[in-house]
Amino acid sequence: MTKILVVDDAEFLRVRLTKMLLTDGYEVFQAENGVKAVGTYKEIHPDVVLMDVTMPEMDGLTALKEIVGFDAKARVIMLTALGQESVVLEAVKSGARDFIVKPFEHERVMKAITKLLT
């Protein structure tokens, strides 16, 4: 089954995303900060990572760099907020494959994922 790793410090966001992704038939894993995300990535090799930017312990940008450093083919989609333009550019430079702006619709997430998986 396609494995998706959802990384966000807000439990509500994880719950919401997990719900969406389960409906789409994915296997979903969660992590609530960058450190855990990197650990989980190395362990389960998810097909796609949905990564929040602002998180405690380790932020999404650092986690992205670590993940891409570990696996150059990692498909990481950043979950960004308005006003994080500079972060987005840096994320893309660092190997993020897409970014989704919060608040997002189910369809936007689904498309971003299928796009990367094809």
Add this chain to the structure above:
Amino acid sequence: MEITFDISEDELPVFLAEADEHLQVLDDSLIRLEREDADAELVQTVFRSAHTIKGMSGMIGHKRMTALTHALETVLDGVRKNSIQITKPMINICLEAVDHLRLLRDEIITAQTCDLNIDEMVKSLKDFIEGTKHEPSQPVPDNGHEKNTARAVPENGNQSGQNVEPVNSNGSVAGQGSKAVQIQAKIDANGMASAARAFQLMMALQDMGDIQSMSPSQAQIETSSAVSDFSAVVATAQPLEKIRAALMTISGVDEISIDGKVILSNGSIAAEVEPAQQKQSIAPEKKPALPTKLSGLANERRAATPFGRRSADMTIRTNVERIDNLMNLVGEMITDRNHLKQLHSRLKRINGTYDQIFETITHLGRITDQLQEEVMHIRMLPVSSSFGKFPRMVRDMAEKVGKKIDLVIRGEDTEMDRSMLEEINDPLIHLVRNSVDHGIELPEVRLAAGKPERGTLTLTARHEQGRVILTVEDDGGGIDGEKLRKNAIQKGLITAEEAASLTEEQSIDLMFMAGLSTAQKVTDISGRGVGLDIVNTNIQHVNGSIQVETKLGKGTRFQIILPLTLAVVPALLVSICHSTFAIPLVMITETLRLEKNDIVYVNRKPVTRLREKILSLLYLSDIFNLPESRDEKKYTFAVVVQSGKQRIGLIIDSLLGEEDVVVKPLGAFIGDVAGISSAAILGDGQVALIVDVFGLFKLAGI
């Protein structure tokens, strides 16, 4: 006005709990920022909480909440980047915004918009930011902030998944046989960070070969906020199909053409490309998940939490009602265990020993105890959930009355029953408010008295011998017993004679008297006494007790002692005229065996001498109107109970033993019975009444 949000019932508790958590963090951290030097980590924490709330509220379509958190976040971002200084006005406006957010959070429950003018609040935050701008500082970097605030940004790029190879499987460099390919793209200008999309296009092309020319240039892309037209010439040996596939994985691009041939327009794939195998590729493939190496990773695996388990701290959220039901069942089980115990002892009398039954009972007993403990733990909450609001409260109140107060909280991890926590919430607020309002003196008064200018208010919680002990302590002016006595006489609550016979401690306890505390002017004399009788009543209501220690000029300490839970009470069973009563163990200090001539009468009231002190006695048979022939017995028993500093000996016929009794309310049709708080079903099926010790103190006029 009615308002609805995009949130389902099962998501609601998660949302609310999380929002509350972050609002609390905001409150606490802002107050800490005000007091301490700006600690980068703390600033980061505040910012993150605002940011998280913004993200969450956006997801459920709570636009006003999103707008307000965005404005708040912008202020905090300024603090983070040192363009805004931490000042009192800055903290005040942020705290005000947090208060507004609380009301906006409530809208999600009530589905009604609150009366607050959120736009106004947002505007004051923005004005505040504007106001700080001409101060010398680094500029706030994102100009795009404000204009984007309230609306969701449409994200285009809705081509469906296509059966193409992943872009990163390819790392070839242009070499022999390469040709120049002209790429043109239009990027959705409404999308956020369109420059980043251009950057993605550039990166994808770099993978394909050498970029010979590009407009805008890389430097321009990296510095501009929006890019709508992108064009490049790339020297590549890759087939066009591969280039096309690589470009198509990028979202937010409206139009792409390769060598003048449009492959994507208006965000949808151009006609010539058949989307035949879409379905197949969208459907997630079924690979066996991780067949190997799992066992070795068992420990790390905890980090990876499949849906259904919260990764944060492995806690569950559940309905309180469900836990209550569990607790009730445990209660029934305890009753059964007690019953079995009794049956066993009866059988033993008739038929010798029944070892196996005994073993089973012992085992059942252990299991029941463990189960009870586990369920109790589920019902427990750390006191921090109640203490958490005090930093903000004390700060606001101190500010209002012009005092300087440091709040110290200790033991906030101490856990206690959640219903108990609810019950003592108001009394705690009361005590804290009293300390701030009347206990701690004004800065000048303190200085004049040779004390530090800032007063200290200490809240503590701890477990001690199966009880929870909470204290509220201040280093204020203390309470004057003499003034209390005078006031009580004035109010006609006690006579001058009575007052004269009161010890200092007893005088202090006067402040818990109803008549004294409800009188408005009491605050003028000692500074204390507002509603303390209500505090006392509330605490007694949950089988707790309150004590006060005070030293004039030095300060006052209130100590609240509470049982761990209300559902099961460890009690001493006693017999009075062949009826069984239960006295909660928390209240008991000791039991005495009294000879007939140990009891003497003073003012026609029975008393005895206990370790050189006089102890008042109370015949429970009198209180409960039970027939008794007092004079026939050679000796009798007294159970010494304590409330605050008052003690009294309850005279009973015999002691039956200790038992954990399951508390059952008396029922509305019986109503309040003086001296009885509730009932319990004993092991043998008998009903025992649970003695209301506080009620007895009142009945005895002590």
